[in-house]
Amino acid sequence: xxxxxxxxxxxxxxxxxxxxxxxxxxxLDEALPIEEQxxxxxxxxxxxxxxxxxYLLPEAEANGYAIQWIEEPMVLLxxxxxxxxxxxxxxxxxxxxxxxxxxxxxLEIARSGGGILDxxxxxxxxxxxELEQSLLQRxxxxxxxxxxxxxxxxxxxxxxxxxxxxxxxxQNVSQQQPLELVPTCLAAHMVPPEFEDGATYLxxxxxxxxxxxxxxxxxNRVDIFIEDTAFDEADALRYLKDAQELxxxxxxxxxxxSTGGTEVAAHVxxxxxxxxxxxxxxxIHLMKKAGVVATVLPGASVGLGMHYAPxxxxxxxxxxxxxxxxxxxxxxxxxxxxxxxxxxxAAQKLTMAETWAGITYRAAHALRLTDRGTLVTGQxxxxxxxxxxDYREILYMQGKLKPSVVWKRGDLIKN
Ligand SMILES: N=CN[C@@H](CCC(=O)O)C(=O)O
Numbered sequence: 001x002x003x004x005x006x007x008x009x010x011x012x013x014x015x016x017x018x019x020x021x022x023x024x025x026x027x028l029d030e031a032l033p034i035e036e037q038x039x040x041x042x043x044x045x046x047x048x049x050x051x052x053x054x055y056l057l058p059e060a061e062a063n064g065y066a067i068q069w070i071e072e073p074m075v076l077l078x079x080x081x082x083x084x085x086x087x088x089x090x091x092x093x094x095x096x097x098x099x100x101x102x103x104x105x106x107l108e109i110a111r112s113g114g115g116i117l118d119x120x121x122x123x124x125x126x127x128x129x130e131l132e133q134s135l136l137q138r139x140x141x142x143x144x145x146x147x148x149x150x151x152x153x154x155x156x157x158x159x160x161x162x163x164x165x166x167x168x169x170x171q172n173v174s175q176q177q178p179l180e181l182v183p184t185c186l187a188a189h190m191v192p193p194e195f196e197d198g199a200t201y202l203x204x205x206x207x208x209x210x211x212x213x214x215x216x217x218x219x220n221r222v223d224i225f226i227e228d229t230a231f232d233e234a235d236a237l238r239y240l241k242d243a244q245e246l247x248x249x250x251x252x253x254x255x256x257x258s259t260g261g262t263e264v265a266a267h268v269x270x271x272x273x274x275x276x277x278x279x280x281x282x283x284i285h286l287m288k289k290a291g292v293v294a295t296v297l298p299g300a301s302v303g304l305g306m307h308y309a310p311x312x313x314x315x316x317x318x319x320x321x322x323x324x325x326x327x328x329x330x331x332x333x334x335x336x337x338x339x340x341x342x343x344x345x346a347a348q349k350l351t352m353a354e355t356w357a358g359i360t361y362r363a364a365h366a367l368r369l370t371d372r373g374t375l376v377t378g379q380x381x382x383x384x385x386x387x388x389x390d391y392r393e394i395l396y397m398q399g400k401l402k403p404s405v406v407w408k409r410g411d412l413i414k415n
Pocket of ligand 1: 086328330331
């Protein structure tokens with residue numbers, strides 16, 4: 001093995017490794033594992049060791065390892081993981097936003113043929129190349145803001161051709177640039193205008209689209225929006241069980257405006273139930289019993305001017321809580337994970353440790369990824385460094401302090 005491929009990065013004032021913390025329940029800031037004046041030894045995109053820089057340096061010098069010197073006070077954390085987005089879309093819904101702040105609700109706009117179906121019309125018209133171009137730009141922004149892994153859903157095609165176009169665009173963009181995209185098939189976002197009822201459309205998706213998605217290796221995850229304006233619980237349950245039979249992991253848009261979705265998610269032991277603004281004690285209990293990750297989406301609450309999901313209660317009840325942007329053109333166009341997490345933390349009284357867990361290793365768990373989210377031996381060297389000497393400054397600045405250095409699999413992406 002060539003020693004030349006070893007890279008020592010440091011010294012960092014603090015390395016917040018997120019090592020050995022529990023997957024579920026409350027976390028105190030005192031529990032955060034922080035290495036001071038530390039360095040990170042990297043090889044082949046993975047972390048070999050995190051240790052005192054003073055110990056690592058002589059080894060690096062003796063063996064001729066490359067050294068990336070960090071000249072200023074910096075705090076290092078795992079790269080952020082955004083576990084729920086609709087980043088692939090065409091067009092804007094600024095018009096919906098204007099209607100909403102003038103008093104119309106999200107569901108009223110959806111019922112009158114706007115909302116998601118408006119983006120469906122625009123996305124169907126866009127070519128795959130156009131979708132790739134706008135997705136690429138959003139990926140670049142996410143990377144600059146410290147997101148190194150990002151889930152992306154289809155769901156604005158709602159037919160074979162356009163759902164495949166979206167998923168192929170997501171796959172291509174994932175291969176073209178450093179931000180790793182985790183694709184999810186959300187053909188069950190709405191009933192498309194060509195179909196009269198949800199059940200018939202879902203049967204069609206199961207028969208025609210999902211086998212093709214599997215055959216092309218375009219996604220391993222299936223999602224469904226359970227809500228009055230989308231799909232009901234009974235149809236969703238049948239669909240998700242059949243999708244599981246086809247080998248897909250499951251995630252669910254649940255309890256955004258009304259309850260019912262978490263019951264379905266618990267029934268199929270979904271990897272995660274996402275949104276959860278309407279969830280109460282019963283729903284929290286169901287998720288806990290079934291081991292479903294609760295992914296909360298503060299960006300949708302901000303975008304729609306509504307209350308946050310009860311993240312504090314969820315943590316106190318022993319859930320694994322992940323936090324994601326929901327970046328989409330309708331309910332959550334902002335897409336700033338750090339800012340939104342800081343706002344959620346302030347409103348829901350989350351400790352800084354709970355917020356960081358929700359956008360690092362607990363978000364990885366929501367996506368069933370085991371190779372990222374902490375800075376420990378063997379994990380991907382996905383890392384972000386902030387120009388400060390105290391990790392608490394970052395959430396305190398509520399999103400205004402962005403990472404100044406970003407590494408993806410050990411490669412320097414932003415400096
Ligand atoms: N609620 C359903 N889906 C998206 C919104 C998509 C849209 O409005 O375009 C969400 O997660 O918030």
